[in-house]
Amino acid sequence: MRSLGATVSIFIQLLLNGLLLGGAYAIVSIGLTLIFGVVRVVNFAHGEFLMIGMYAVWLLAQHFGLHPYVSALLVALLLFVLGASMQRFIIQPLLSADPHIQVFATIGVSTALLNLALMVFGADVRKADVVFGTESLMVGPLTLVSGQLITFVVALVVAAGMHLFLQRTYTGRAFRALAQNRMAAALMGVNVNSTYVLAFGIGAGLVGLASGLLAVQYPVFPTVGQYFVLTAFVIVVLGGMGSLPGAVIGSLFIGLIDSLAGFYIGPDLKEVVYFLIFLAILIVRPTGLFGLGRGSE
């Protein structure tokens, strides 16, 4: 039998692991919830954006010796351009079509990017060779990896910054107006097309930032995005589509469940546990924890 002390320290370690994993989910989910909430497009290519970002980070590390934390900013710019172009040239022409068509378009982009990566890079696993961000830190009996802590802090700072941006600036208000009602926002003088392009670009840019942070911990391979993005979709719906606080709290929540259920119930059942909780929450609050309510589009 384990001693009480050991049991407590395992429990605290699990809580810590869960919160840190939540940080990784949060940084991926913030951009997704923005696109989901403002442009009202379910971007199935989000995971592939993450994958492309991670390849870019890896290439910059291999060829120019840039640390992923430095290249994160460059890659965020690159993905801003990629996201904005996707909105401008793929989603915008379909804006007045049936919403399903936009979903199929993003699935198309996702499949194309995935297979492009398979062609260019092959199915091998690649990892940027870095030291800073991979050190283990010991705090009493607890252990954690420095990069996880950095990701966690950056996720919170970015979420808070985006929240302020949405609440305090004209552009942010335009984003929120579009989220509530596209027609009314257009009548109030919001330029729908360019605001959508900007929102999609920022959402994709945020995933570029995420790729720099995650590339320190995780290797990159063509399907890496799909590992994160299914959970990110759950988080975004759970937190309420378009809600930043919802995305952060949803991420931490899922991270904690993942960690605790993985230990006390079993790693093969942890997804069952969090999908059950997810369903239960949706039944009680169909718009998610911090959803805009039934009035929104």
Place this chain on the structure above:
Amino acid sequence: MIKNLKRISAVLGCMTVIAITPAKAQDIKLGALFPFSGGLALLGDESYRGVKIAVDERNAAGGINGKKIVLIKADAVDANQAVGEARRLTSVEGVTAIFGSFASGVSSAATQVTELAGVPYFELGAVADTITGRGLKYVFRSNSTAKNFADRSIESIIKVVAPTLKVDPKTLKLAIIYEDGPYGTLVGGFQKEEAKRLGLTVVESQAYSGKSVDLSSLVLRVKSAGADIVLQTSYQNDTLLFFRQSATAGYKPRAFIGAGGGYSLNDIAQTLGAAIEGVYDVDFPQITMNAAGAPGLKEFVAAYQKQFGIQPRSGHSLVNYVGAKAFLDILAKANSTDKDKIRQTVLAYRQPVGSNAAAWGFHFGENGQNQLASTNLMQWQHGKLVTVYPESVASAKPIVGN
């Protein structure tokens, strides 16, 4: 639009037929059904290269009873495509037999089609036991199966790992962890059975999602169960994740034993660096094994290098080569394209263990499975995967990992 598409695909279809089948009436056409694109393409292609070398070798020596062999490639990335391509090979191309297919999902689907069409299917690399366990009459497999991987890994604990650690195997606590897809579940399940049969102590056995981005809770479970030996059946990402998170949690088992997949790959070894030293791995025979126990191995490597300009990228080309070579031999002996004649010849075919480049033998059971194919125990030593067991093909002595 749809009309156009149809026209284009018809034209493309004709072009491929023209491009890849310069076959004459007296040639023997054989299908080669592998995943040539998509995520499995790398090892699918590596498998095909083995078949190609075997066919080239045979053609250079006069083909099958004077007839030239023409290989017809078919690309099957998944079960759906496997069905389509198997239909094309059997009905349009009219092949005598089909070689395949590296992936178990592809093989299971394709063999359903070929069995109905009455075309023999020679499986050279897929490991799911069910492929030859479904009572199909014209499906034959040269390579070892998941059960063989599992049994060899458990046997290795008793024969190699425990003696190297200088302990009684019964005192070692095992953790069996595996990804929850067909591959992990099969191997992990057989490992549990075999460990129980041999009286070893399993303190933890756990499936997990291979797509998981965090295995820290699994690491904590295995660690708090006090496991000395971790047997992991995994792909690339989950192998890395488990290693990294074990190191973070300060967990050091006395040995890791992988079952192919992520554990055999150079990329993984490079990424893990010093942490891979001493890690065991059970897999198909590799080209680095001792050639003294595997006649023809050196010649195979030389032929590969001559044709492709590099060293074989994994053991898949080797086992496909050995299997294809045996089946070509069988086709020559059968001297007929009749499926029942071929089956008879397969079942009567014998080669003693250690008589070919994979150090295998051949003796097919009623179910079409070769019973003399095996897997070897390997270990990462100084950044290289060396064979340590069985002794006949061992290229190094096992060491204690760090």
